[in-house]
Amino acid sequence: MVLYINCCIRRGSRTERLAQAVLKKMGEYNEVFLPAEDIKPLNEKKLCKRTELLNAGELENSMFDRAHQFANADKIVIAAPFWDGSFPSLLKVYIENIYAVGIVSHYSSDGTPVGMCSADELVYVTTAGGKYIPDFSYDYIKALAQGCFGIKNTRLVVAEMLDIAGMDSEKILRDAMENA
Template identity: 45%
Template sequence: MILFVDACVRTQSRTRRLAQCLLDTLGAPYEHLCLSACSFPKADEAFLNERDLLISKGDFTNPMFEYAVGFSQAEEIVIAAPFWDLSFPSMLKSYLEQINVTGITFRYTSDGKAEGLCRAKKLYYVTTAGGDFLPDSFGFGYVEALAKSFYGIEDIELIKATGLDIYGAPVENILTECEKDIISRFGPAKE
């Protein structure tokens, strides 16, 4: 099962449109996790204390771990997040704070290195931006670093469409070209 982590906000989100094209192209069943509909607990001191206690007991049955468990068990991950303020919407950061749990998505080895515990071998990151200043190290680069160094997911794909809010931009053309690119990169027998 693919886990579709949807950090898109707007009903007519262009980012979600591209992610949907990717999911249709991949053609596998997926679970849609709409972050707008989630209310994540605040990661305050009480939350961390409770979480640390449960982790120290190895008790991962508490509902606070449901996002981490879901992420760790997914066969592939698709994250869709618009480019916001040179990064991504804060709800994606809140989600990442929920899933970064030692003993579920990763663990530390005796020499202090993080080792991934996730089943997924592949993660797709779909984004769109209003302008053209979208260095890969921003937003995407952070998620890529987490995937590789924490979750043990080495195969990362970036799908992006930029310049969508530039005055006079051929928005439909840009999106259609990106969809064609998705189908050619990830369609049957093209991987």
């Protein structure tokens, strides 16, 4: 099963259009549309509850449904526009909520994270109005995927320079969609 994590705030966004081209080649998928999810940053009460459940081995609690969905996916596609040098904060909040030790990773005896996710590939899809800089978006997701979740294969699909005067943004996007 392909898990599509859609962090495109505007339906029909350029990033979503590019992601749809990627998904079309992958077949059926389950979508998590983050703007419509009731997902919030962890606060003290929720963090304590999560820690209590994890320590008790109660991994089937509904609090971990998103973590299980992520851990059990065969492939993961994340669509997140490049905003202000990174991705929308909703994606970080989602990651914070799915990162449950014992479900998506565990720790080795020396404290190193060991991934437990089933996915053999994570595809990160983004668009940028100017030059795309992956440091605080794709590179961050890639580091988590490979270093913590156990997803060794990651791929970046990007269309950039879409808001630069004189550039044909529709052609750039179409070319990226064809090459996705």
